[in-house]
Amino acid sequence: MQRKGIVCAWLINILLLIAVISGCSGNTGQAGQDHIKGEVALASDFATYKDVPVNFSTAALDPYEVDPELANVTNKEMFQLSPEAKRLLVENGFVVVPNQHHREFFMLYEINLYDPVPSFITTDSMLHNYHLFFSHLLRVIEKEKLAPELKELTAAMLNISQKQYAALKGSDWENAARRNVGFFAVAEKLLDPQKTVPYQVEQVVEEELRLIENSAGICNSPLMNMGQDLKSPDTLQEDYSQYIPRGHYTTDELLQSYFKAMMWYGRMTFRLNSEDETKSAVLITSALGQSDLKQKWDKIYQPTSFFVGKADDLSYPQYRELLDKTFGTGAGLKDLSSDDKKWAAFMEAAAELEPPVINSIPIFEEDIQPDREGAIKGFRFMGQRFTLDAAVFQRLVYRDVKENSQGERRMLPRGLDIPAAMGSEEAYTILKNEGATQYEGYPDNMNKLRQYIAGLDKGIWTQNLYWGWLYTLEPLLQEKGKSYPSFMQSQAWNRKDLNCFLASWTELKHDTILYAKQIYAEMGGGMAGVDDRGYVEPNPHLYARLAALVDMTRDGLEARNLLAQKDRDSLDRLEQLALTLKTISEKELSNIPLTDEEYELIRSYGGQLEHFWLEALSDIGVDHRSAIDENPAALVTDVATDPGGRVLQEATGNIFEVYAVVPVDGSLRIARGGVYSHYEFSWPLSDRLTDKKWHELLNSGQTPPLAGWTKTFIAQ
Structure with a gap:
């Protein structure tokens, strides 16, 4: 019963989003909102999110200004800044300076220890720590647990599909059964190139594999369109560039093959507007009904749901329930293929199932394919997952928004759309000033999204690790009032926090590139005697949420025997570090002196980061740290696709230095820390960037420019 409630709340969550964007209102929407607010602990399939309280005295800090010549800064002689950097430091109380030598955060903080200079511990560095472990844990689980299960499940499904095909040969279901043999044969071949393809589908499987291997871009799918008119606009198109292994999946051959097979299972859609494709979906559902196979499917689907979320498309649970209701529990192939009346009832009932929120299928323009729902609604074997940010993107590109006054279409979103939808006025102002909001329907859709997101219950925000990560980032969007240090009360700091938000979100998208659905628009020791006491960026709400997220990660994976002891120990240590930084932040904001042990933690922070790395x-x-050149912090991921031939790339680069004038024991000093660098740019669809290619661009100096709005806080 608990799981039923969880699924119900998740479905209502999606229904409410559709209603909000469509401008629908009424009792149903309110009831859905009330139901969501009544749900708690949506992650209880795996673990419960436990709040960490935050307490500090408001307005305890006295405001301060930085002297134009830094006369009131005690350690100004330790730093050589350019005139522009000094100007921003005086003006804003902090400045970010690009650096091409810091490949990881720990490198910068260890230099601070040996120079020695006061360290400024940043939220950027802690969020990066969580990314490292999120990626590590997912990678280990995929290699040790999920990939072996996927091989066994695929082999079993192929075997059953062959038996179904033999039983249905000569019937109206023959083509659908043959399609399934090819469907699972493609996956098996992707997982193990040595496998033999059944002769009945050998040619069409080879055609699919060739398109996947060549990353052929957007083409008709030979297998999915089997037996259909390939000249029709209703043919299913697939973007084969999506099968380029990216993210952490490039690290070994097992993960590369797993990536391709799961991408195949996550993207290929058996559409409801095709009766023949729906027959294929029903046959898969029937085959998966065997308890041992359903358990294998669950062993893959449930852990990935904990990391990323539930499938956005129709899947086994919905089809199973509908089949049992229409044909009766335990109906066999003969029952399915011989009762036309019940089949018609099934098709009619399936048409009432909710469509996906996110379109990840390349489809034609509105005048050619006006029924978008019909074009994208269908069954996926292991469908890619619904995420809030992808849903936001979907509602802010064509066809959900129309042309601007120049007749241009918004075919790709902007990363800033996400913080803007989550309530950041600064993000929306930047978008507006750069003309990104001047498309018909954009302001209206953005307002609806903001209203929807503002009303989300904490239980929704913490339903899985993906949503929990976004929830952890939300304090970065809150403007800092008088209870915070002077350097955090400027527009420049708001933009620095936006940069941190976008970079950490980029790491989230990078880590979940395989599972999260992508939207498509249409078509040592220091020197003695030196006072190097440092400072923690005081954002206690973020550290508290990060500690809670780490706790949920550990408890959820441990409950399913998916966590090794050494990883548990590391998560324990990461949680404790986040809690300690929260405590230090509360003391700083309450103007309470830190202990010697707390100053020592700040001083030795680089060593802790190296351990986590x-x-x-x-x-x-x-x-060993000598592997840093091959494993830098920099990464790249694609987050949206324009079928016209471009993708939106989000990337992080080398670690930049931040200098902040901070209060320590009643006087001002400069402390140095590390922050993310972030890049956003479009790139050819046929060449979706891998981390390796991005590193080559970084090392050659061919990086795209930083966003113009970062000039308020970045200086050479």
């Missing part, structure tokens, strides 16, 4: 990369053979 080594532990998080241990599964790929990293055991």
Whole structure:
């Protein structure tokens, strides 16, 4: 009963989003909102999110200004800043300076220890720590648990599909059964190239594999359109560039093959507007009804749901329930293929199922294919997942928004759309000033999204690790009032926080590139005697949420026996570090002196970061910092696709230095820390960037420019 409630709340969550964007209102929407608010602990399939309280005295800090010549800064002689950097430091109380030598956060903080200079511990560095472990844990689980299960499940499904095909040969269901043989044969071949393809589908499987291997871009799918008119606008098109392994899936051959097979299972849609494709989906559902196979399917689907979320498309649970209701529990192939009346009833009932919120299928323009729902609604074997950010993107590109006054279509979103929808006025102002909001329908859709997101219950925000990560980032969007240090009360700091939000979100998208649905528009020791006491960026709400997220990660994976002891120990240590930084932040904001132990933690922070880095990369053979050049923090991921031939790339680069004038024991000093660098740019669809290619661009100096709005806080 508990799981039923969880699924119900998740479905209502999606229904409410559709209603909000469509401008619908009424009692049903309110009832749905009330139901959501009544649900708690949506992650209880795996673990419960436990709040960490935050307490500090408001307005305890006295405001301060930085002297134009830094006369009131005690350690100004330790730093050589350019005139522009000094100007921003005086004006804003902090400045970010690009650096091309810091490949990881720990490198910068260890330099601080040996120089020695006061360290400024940033939210950026802690969020990056969580990314390292999120990626590590997912990678280990995929290699050790999910990939073997997927091979066994695929082999079993192929075997049953062949038996179904033999039984249905000569009937109206023959083509659908043959399609399934090809469907699972493609996946098996992707998982193990040595496997033999059944002769009945050998040619069409080879055609699919060739398109996947060549990353052929947007083409008609030979297998899915089997027996259909390929000249019709109703043919199913697939974007084969999506099968380029990216993210952490490039690290070994097992993960590369797993990536391709899961991408195949996550993207290929058996559409409801095709009776023949729906027959294929029903046959898959019937085959998966065997308890041992359903358990294998669950062993893959449930852990990935904990990391990323539930499938956005129709899937086994909906079809199973509908089949049992229409044909009766335990109906066999003969029952399915011989009772036309019940089949018609099934098709009619299936048409009432809710469509996906996110379109990840390349479809034609509105005048050619006006029924978008019919074009994208259908069954996926292991469908990619609904995420809030993808839903936001979907409602802010064509066809949900129309042309601007120049007749241009918004074919790709902007990363800033996400914080703007989550309530950031600064993000929306930047978008507006750059002309990104001047498309018909954009302001209206953005307002609806903001209203929807503002009303989300904490239970929704913490339903899985993906949503929990976004929830952890939300304090970055809150403007800092008088209870915060002077350097955090400027527009420049708001923009620095936006940069941090976008970079950490980029790491989230990078880590979940395989599972999260992508939207498509249509078509050592210091020197003695030196006072190097540092400072923690005081954002206690973020550290509290991060500690709670780490706790949920550990408890959820441990409950399913998916966590090794050494990883549990690392998560324990990461949680404790986040809690300690929360406590230090509360003291700083309450003007309470730190202890010697707390100052020592700040001083030794680089060593802790190096430990976390080594532990998080241990599964790929990293055991020494000398591997930093091959494993830098920089990464790249694509987050949206324009079928016209471009993708939106989000990337992080080298670690930049931040200098902040901070109060320590009643006087001002400069502390140095590390922050993300972030890049956003469009790129050819046929060449979706891998981390390796991005690193080559970084090393050659061919990076795209930083966003113009970052000039308020970044200076050479």
